[in-house]
Amino acid sequence: MPANRLSRLMPARLCLPAFLSAAGLFLAAAGPTTPAPGPVQIIGNSGGGCIQGAVRLPDDAPGLQTVRVGKSNFWGHPDTIDRLLQLARTASAAGLPDLYMGDLSNPRGGPMPGGHVSHQMGIDADVYLDINPHPRLPVAARENLEPPSLVRPDGRAVDQSRWRPEHATLLRMATQLPGVDRVLVNAAIKKQLCTTVSGERGWLRMIRPWYGHASHMHISFLCPAGQAECPPRPAPPPPGDGCDASLQWWFDRLDAPPKPAPPVTKPPRPPALPAACIAMLKAP
């Protein structure tokens, strides 16, 4: 598939390793631990972004538990937090166990240590696809949880011993939250939905294949209203359910012979974060 078509179908900056991220500004534990004070404001450009006035997802709420608190961050735009709480309530009402919540954003956004190029502006969230019954554990006991992959080691299909119809239920609920841009999952999970979902299939358009994402989904929200400096999201998913050549591409690449390693060159200089973000992230 031509690169330009691929780039139209796939967001460019989602859940990629942090070594590709903006400005080399890796804000690990030494970064600010409090949100930037002031009204909620998202600032960003193609190199990343930040958020002022973020709020934190609670570690415990009806239908959800955060996991790996020492390694993750749970800050976001208030709309993001509201929608995740809504998802948890909806899932719980449908009989699903507590949702395990993974990364949102740092307290002020910006690049994540060892994590993502996205998740910089409080409008992205990782939610594990673990629907096995699990009790409510103390936060410390969730530190090393590793929800299992739903995808076979060869990447060609889901592990049928783990896949349940309730996974589709949860994914559909995520697509139906207000303001969702798209939901990223492993291509094998998308393929499973394509081959098993019957009836109303319009929501499949919002489920897009991406690297990794074998044990969690990445929910990407649109810029909230009134955030003029929030950079536009990638082009919306094209019409249709996405169960087409754009999905098959992910499996064809598994059959492609490995490409020779490119010559070692100086890595391209990543685009800089907006100056306002650098100031925000450096402020005490």
Ligand SMILES: [Zn+2]
């Ligand atoms: Zn993510």
